Amino acid sequence: MKSIIKNQIVTALLFSITVLNAQSQSLNERPRNSKDIISVEFLKNIEFLGFVLHIGDTEADYSQTFTNHPLRLFLDKKREQLRNEESISRVFELGEELSYSLFVELFTKMDELPHNDGYEIPSELLQKYSLNTSADISLMQEIMEQVYIFYEQSEFELFWKTHQEWYKGALKEINEIKPDNVLIDVLENFYGQQFAKYKIIPSLTFWPGPGFGFEGENIAFFVLGPFNHDLKFNNTERLKTLAIHEFGHAFANHILETSCINIIEETRPLFDPIAESMYSQSYPGWSYSVNEHFVRAGEVLVPEMMNNKSLSESNLFFNTEEKNFIYLSFIVDQLRKYRILEGLSYEESVQKTLEDLKKKFMP
Template sequence: MFSVDMEDYNPLLWRKNEMKKALVLLAMFYCFGANAQSIDIQFNKNIELLGYIIEMGEPSENDPNHPISIAIHQFPEDKNNPALTKLFELGETIDYSTLVQLMYRLPEFPHEEGMEYSSEILSSTAYDLLLIRSIIEQVNQFSKSAHFEEVWKNLDSARSATLQQLDEHKPSQKLIGELEHFYGQSYSQYEIVPSLTLWSGPGFGIRSQEENKATFVLGPLEKDYDFTSDLFTSLTIHEFGHSFVNHIVEENNDIISKTSELFEEIEASMRQQGYSNWSTCVIEHFVRAGEVIIPELMGDNATSQSNLQYHVIEKDFIYLEYLVDRLKEYRLDQKLSYSEAVSRTLKDFQNHFQPEKDQVETIRGVLRSVDSEEPIPFAPIGIPGKHLGTISKPDGSYEINLSKASPNDSLVFSSLGYKRKAFLISELPAYFDVSLEEEATLLSEIVVTAKKEKSRDEKFGRTKPSKRTRGQNGLKEFGFGGEQGIRINALNPYFLEEVSFHMRFNTVDSALFRLNIYEINEDGLPGKSLLKQNLFVKSEKGQNWIRKQLEEERLFINQDIIITYEVVRVWFNPRSTNALYLTFGKGYPEGGVYLRRSSMDDWITDTPEAFPITLYVKGKVY
């Protein structure tokens, strides 16, 4: 992917191109270099208050014996503060980025009763104004009734040490100059707001048009309040990059909307990272392009290539390499403005990834049973090993986009109790009905004799919900076969009676889930299904624990198994954000977590994408 064709290498041409780039940079330096600003680093009390609230509700993984941890947790009674409970209820569907921006823009807490807030602050988020006002009110109550003021004072020396640490490692004025050079824009102020109370890792970019200021908020770069990581420079380029990139990319929403189908291939992995729509995903691609190009302009080719490979391979930003090449052509070689370079890059992007094709891109049809001629609902349909799957609808109809498929790929149709069928994509018409033959499922019949043996109920799996969660808003009506699950270790043989899993936030009107129970194959992945029929369970709005009784399945478990859940249908709530957020589970050995992004896709296991959900089984042990 990152190779160079040496047959096309011409030293004289290479030197000429490099000199052209150098002249472009020199010209941009005279335009922006004199105005390059230094970076101000300062704590923000409101941000520390937000971090303290989050930490009280969901403690981080920092060493509890670290002096800063001790200072933060010296008042454990704050965990039971009524305002804290109310805040977690109100903020169940609001992402941290929105909360960070809101707290940054608000006057310092605590506020006087009846304080009026500017319409600019209240309308700076996409959320309901009444909800935002309620959150502000509860934050104010917490700031007055909890012990945050004492914690803030006790962390004074730690803040001073952190500021000194950051000042020694902060990005240079040269970096700010390079950012301004490349993007052709500048701000009168650049600000970094560190936080000791936010979780380690995250960064949040904030652009203030009124003050002409670019800000980014960051928690510790590593566990245990470490701000010295080499990630500091990359994070600076990324978060300040948002202030230069977002509004420029958004000027091209017409092209972005026309290419939205390209989101499907990476949708699952993007949502796992918090990017729930194509527009946001495109912006993130351009911001990450800056992380590749800026280090190269500063002579650090190793970091440039490392960032490119990391974002493409580890983070699934599969279009990044193409966008970087086109941006460099238009911005550096042709000396176009950044705005014009983005516009032309996106037009090239559309032509490159959506060319005219003879092969049918979208296939539709109905899936039925050969014997009964009845439709087969919620049947997995997809290309094995590729994230190009879906499921049939309740009436058996299906629609699948195959624009990213190879003509030699096979489209597979399957369902429990039926023989699967596969068809070569190059031979499929635009409309294609499929009929599946029923297949007898041979499962052992377990007979329980009338011995007077004592039995007991036991639970196996992750039984304890944490407050850590992951999920998404803006769900589609029907699922696409994505599964999430864990390995259940069989400590004792048991009859399976019930499966339970936990949703932290459930604001849809109702949702239909499918449970899947697998043997474990020789590769340690989900293998053959242990079920005779589909297991569906429906949840209602606000329901946290979702349970399915399984006594009638008569499943005797004497080995480790894998249980997954998938969303097959959602009924929307017109007055809600329509969110489903799973809960991370505690109280079980690490490892043994599994994710499949869509029907027939490969399994992902024991990575940040596949996280340990709260799921357990109840079994009767004799």
């Protein structure tokens, strides 16, 4: 029986990958068959955002976290010099209730600082984060005015220019271990979608661990902090898992946030058993948790499709046992059934999986 199921999976995968490769030929402008399919780039805006977070977060003890690293020692020194500036205090006061993701996405997509003539935040970005009122818009404008003031006060341009040796070393490190076109092909196959470009945006000023995945104009990209307190990015498997996860957000979020809104609302009581652990991981509601469950299902199924059983199993164990994504195993099984074995579209597979989740776990 197991061999029959295994053969079905292999047959389904080979068929869908063949279809995908035929479709891929239309993207002639995209590099194929090499690691160049994923670009890596440090952005001055993102480094400044990390700089702001480092200096303005009065509760964090960064000196203990990054002892002896030259770049972090420099940031600690700047922190003592600048933490009482009115502009940085106002940024944190005004932005206290807003999410990190908003600012990461904004700083990634906006024109490079400094903005001598200001910057108009796109309305679609404000709407995405439910900032729809005139008061919301005024709040964001005031925050950005203080950001511009602090940019000049902090002399960040000097920091950016005088620490390029660290950025060049990190860029070389990531380019040596970044995923290649094989991972991208399997991601596109699994989600049934494509982007013309894929980009990793690392940061040396962010704290270790975070990742933020977004989509832009036919591009999927994500921002990530260092992997450890030595500001290193030298873990191949971790980078692969992060790429699966964060690029997964670009593929999955728009589906979950549009065609699945009603069923997500109907299953909202399922958040109660995991609310505490989700809040502690900065997922403040059921819709956020659903997105994370499905993207983490990709962390299990994509390595499985690449015959990387150990990574698939370790990702499943970590997310269920360590991170308390209690519905993940069920979601993985249903997605495997609908998307891989039956060949339904990713959108249809997600919708059916959510319906099954409701039947299985709702009273």
